Amino acid sequence: MYVLKLISRNLLRHKLRTSLTLLGLVIAVLAFGLLQTVVDAWYAGAAAASNARLVTRNAISLVFPLPLSYENRIRGVDGVTLIARSSWFGGTYRDPKNFFAQFAVSDNYLDLYPEFVLPEAQRADYRRDRKGALIGRQLADQFGFKIGDVIPIKGTIYPGTWEFVVRGIFDGRDASTITRTMLFHYDYLNETVRKRTGRQVDQVGVFILGVADPDNAATISRNVDAVFHNSLAETLTETEQAFQLGFVAMSNQIIAAIRLVSYVVIVIIMAVMANAMAMSARERTVEYATLKALGFGPGFLALIVFGESILMGLVGGAIGMLATPPLAAIFKQAVGGVLPVFSVSRETMQMQALCALVVGVVAGIVPAIQAARVRIVEGLRAIG
Template identity: 55%
Template sequence: MFLLKLLLRNAFRHPLRTGLTLLGLVVAIAAFGLLRTVNEAWYTGVQASSSTRLVARSAISLTFALPKSYVERIRGIDGVHTISWANWFGGIYQSERNFFPQFAVDPPSYLRLYPEYRLSEDEKAAFLRDRQGAIVGRKLANQHGWKVGDTIALRGTIYPGTWSFTLRGIWDGAEANTDENQLLFHWALLNEFIKQRFPKRGDAVGVYVLGINQPERAAEISQQVDLQFKNSLAETLTETESAFQLSFVSMSEQILVAIQAVSFIIVLIILAVMANTMTMTARERLAEYATLKALGFGPGFVSRLLLGESLLIALIGGALGMAVSFPIASGFSSVIGSILPTFQISSTTLWLQAGAALGVGLIAAAWPAWQMGRIDIVNGLRHVG
C-alpha cells in the first residue's frame, strides 16, 4: 500500500504533464481498438459463414446469372441435401445513404439453410403466404424504426420501378456475428417482373446455396457440381461459403492492411511520447534517486520505482481508453449503418488494448529505469546544485 501511494504521488507530481500523457494514451488506445474493430468487422461475414453451406455462382462473374433449370441436376449430386437460390436486388430506401443488402430468395428452402435467422413460426408462415411480404434483421429494423405490418418502399436500380413490400417478420441472429442487416423477399415476385419486362432474362438466379451434411467433403462436392456444367454456356464456380465471403474481402485487402498498419503506428507514437515523459521524469529526480541509494536502497528498488510509475500511468490511460472505446464504437456503428453488419469490440481487441498499454508502460521506462539503477551517488547528488 505504501509503495502504491508513493507511485501515485510521483506520477501526479506534475499534474499537467501527467494529464496530457494520460490524454494521449486514452486517445491512442481507443483509436487502436476502433481500428482493430473495423478490421475485424470486415471479416464478420467470413466468421459467420457455415461449413455446411456451399455457394455456386457463374464461373465468369457474379454479374452473370445461372439458369434456374440447374436446380434438379444439383439436387441429384451425392452429398447435397438442400438447395436454394438468391438474386441481388440493389434497391434504394428513401436515399442512397440508406444502403443495405436486399435479396430475392426462395423462402422455404432458404430459411431451412439459414437456421441462425431466428424467426417466430407465425412470422415465418405470414412471410411464406404473402408474395409481397418481406423479412428483415433486427438491427436493420431498429435502424429504420420498422415494425411488423409496415410497408417498405424501395426504388429499383437494377430492376426499375418502385417496389413495395409488407414487413411480415423480423429475425434475431442466433449469434452475435449473425448478419441482421438484410432484407429478404420472394424470388418468384422478382422473376415474374423480369419475365414481363425482359423475357430472355427470366428463370435465372444469381447464386445457388447448397446445404451439405459432410463439411469434409466440401471440395469433392464442389468439384462434382462444377463438372456437371463444364463446357456449358453457363459454367459454375462452387466454393465454401467462407471462401465466397473472402472473395469480397480480398477486394479491399490493401485497405485492411493499411488500417492495421495505422493502428500499430498510433501505438508507436504514444510509446515515443511516453518514453519522453519518463526520460524527463528521471532527469528531474536524479538527486532524489541518488539520495535513495545513499540511504541504502538498492539499484533494483530505484529502477522498480521508475518502472512502476510508468506502468501505473500506462495502465490508468489504457483502462480509460478501453472504457471509452465502447461508446465510440457504438456511435461509429450508428453512423456507418449497414456497411459493416456487426460492429462490436471483441475480447481479443480488449486484450490487445491491455497488452499495448502494458507494453508502452514497460518499454517507455526501460531505458531510464536502467540508467537510474546505475547512477553514481556522488554525481547524482551534485545534480542538486
C-alpha cells in the same frame, strides 16, 4: 507496500505532465480498440458464414447469372441435401443513400439459415403473400419498418418501382448475426420480369447448397463443378465462408492500412511516454544520488522508475479499455447501420491491455537504466 506508495507519489508529483501523458495513452488505447473493432466488423460476415453451406456461382464472375435449370442437376449431386436460390436485387429505398441488401430467394432459403430466427406465423404470412418480404431486425430498427408496411424499392438491375409488404421481421440467433437484409420471393421477381421485359428470366445469381457432411465440402464442390464443365456457364462452388472472404479480399489494402494505423498510434504514444519518463528521471537525478548515498541499491532505483512507467501504462490502458465499448456503441449509432455488427471483442480488449503493458515496459526501460547508473558524486554535485 511502501515501494508502491512511493511509486504512486512520484507519479503525482507533476500532475499536469502525468495527466497529459495519461490522456494521450487513453486516446491511443481507445483509438487502437476502435480501429481493431472496425477490422472485426469488416470480417463479421465471413466470420459468421458456415462451412456447412456451399455457394455455386458463375465461374467467370458473380455478375453473370446461372440458368434456373441448373437447380435440378445440382440437387442430384451426391452429398447435396438442400438447394436454395438467391439473386441480388440491388434497389434503393426512397433515396440512393438508403442502400441495403435485398435478395430474391426461394421459399426454402431460411431452412439453410438457422441463425435467422423467424416466428412460424410470420413465415406462413410471408409464404401466402406474393409481394411479401422479410426484414432483418437491424434493418427494421434502422428504418423503422413494421409488419404490414409497404416498402417501395426502385430497381437498378431490374428497372421500375417495386412494392413489397413486410410480412415478417427475423432476428439473429446471437449478437454476431448480421440481420441488415431484406428477403423476398424469387418467383415474384422472375414472373414480374417475364411480364415486363421478357429478359433476365429463369436466371439465378447463386445457388446455396446444404451438405450432409461439411468434411466432404471440397469433394462435393468439385463434383458440382464437374457437372457443368465445358458448358456455356461453368460454375465455381466454394464454401460460404470462402465466398464471403472473396468480397473482403477486394479491400485487403484498406484493412491493412487500418491495422497499420492502429499500431502506429501505439508506437507514437510509446515514444511520447518514454520522453515523459526520461524527463522525470533527469529531474530526479539528485534524489537518486541521495538514495544511493543512504544505501539504496541500483535495483531499487530502477524498480521505482520502471514501476512508475508500468503503473502509468496500466492506468491509462484500463481507462481506455473501459471507454471503448460505450464509444463503440455511439460510433455504431452515428454511422447509421453501415456496420451492422460493431461490438468490441474479447480479443480486442486483450490486445489493448497487452499494448498498454508493452508501452509501459518499453517507456520505462531507458529511464530505469539511467536511474540505476546515477553516480553519487555527480548527482550530489548538482545540489545548489
